[in-house]
Amino acid sequence: MGLADIFRGLTSLFFxxxxxxxxxxxxxxxxxxxxxxxxxxxxxxxxxxPENAVTDRLAGRFPLTYGAYAYTFRDGTVCQRLIHALKYHDRPDVGVALGRRFGTYLQSAEPLRGLTGIVPVPIHRRRRRQRGYNQAEEIACGLAESLSVTVYPDALQRAAFAGSQTKRDKLQRLENVRHSFRVGRGDFRNGHLLLVDDVLTTGATIDFCAEALIAAHPGLQISVVTLAVAER
Ligand SMILES: [Zn+2]
Structure with a gap:
């Protein structure tokens, strides 16, 4: 038993x-x-x-190899509490633990056999600084442990806020989000990447990320896994 274990033991005794x-x-x-x-x-x-809320919401946008989610996001549920802890209460371990857990189920997913990497949906640098981590990356790390696949956190980048978005109309805002994603490091030609996010709502964010990656890496296959899907 090391010092760290003793400390952890004492901490859990008192707290x-x-x-x-x-x-x-x-x-x-x-x-x-x-x-x-x-x-x-x-x-x-x-x-x-093969057909579920993730594949439905992304249908017709880009060629999707496989899509799945762990939980349904509803107000007042345990799922909502966990996502809030992960995003707003400094609990990156929630993302890792739930990613690891869902990853054990995904081990049996045949279409994910040839996966070459896991890419978290990036957040703005400013938001990352405020939060201290990217929640999608924490989920990706948990999934990666269970699936024995490498995480590429720099495969996509998100440009800084372009001023206030509040005065622009919805379509313009969506266009801004589309152009905020840039391809970063890595050569994923003919590969198969798993895009990971915390909650899937309309699917627009995932769509823009997938389109950017597909345009940059010929022959790339994309699969998508999110921790939750927001009920509509
Ligand atoms: Zn309880």
Missing amino acids: PSLCLHCRRSLDRGSDLLCVGCDADLPLSDSYLQ
């Missing part, structure tokens, strides 16, 4: 970890949720279904 949803103290061994709240986080079977 037991709490369930992220109901705030009860957690049993040793569980890291995010108590058993009861964990049961309230149903895993979607989308990873077994």
Whole structure:
């Protein structure tokens, strides 16, 4: 037992970890949720279904090899609590843990067998500085552990905010988002990349990322995995 383990042991003795949803103290061994709240986080079977909410929302936009999501995002649910902790309460470990967990299910997904890399949807540098991390990258790291595939966080970059977006109309804002994605480092010709994001809403962000990557890397296949899909 090293010093770090002793310290962790003492810390958990005085400050037991709490369930992220109901705030009860957690049993040793569980890291995010108590058993009861964990049961309230149903895993979607989308990873077994060739057609699901992810493939539906991205249909007709770009050639998608495989799409899946772990949970449905609804107000007041355990899923919403976890995503909020990940995005707004300095809990990057939530992304890693849930990515790792979903990755164990994706191990059986036949279309992901030839995966050559995992690419998180990038966030603006300013937002990354505020948050301290990119939540999509944390999920990607968890997935990468389970799937034994490398994460390429610099394969896509996101340009800085171009002033206030509030006065522009919706279409113009969407165009700005489209042009904010730039291809970064790496040669992924004839490869197969897994694009990863926290929540899929309209699919526009993923679409722009995929289009940028496909345009830059001939013969590239794209698959998409998100932690959650927002209910419409
Ligand atoms: Zn709980």
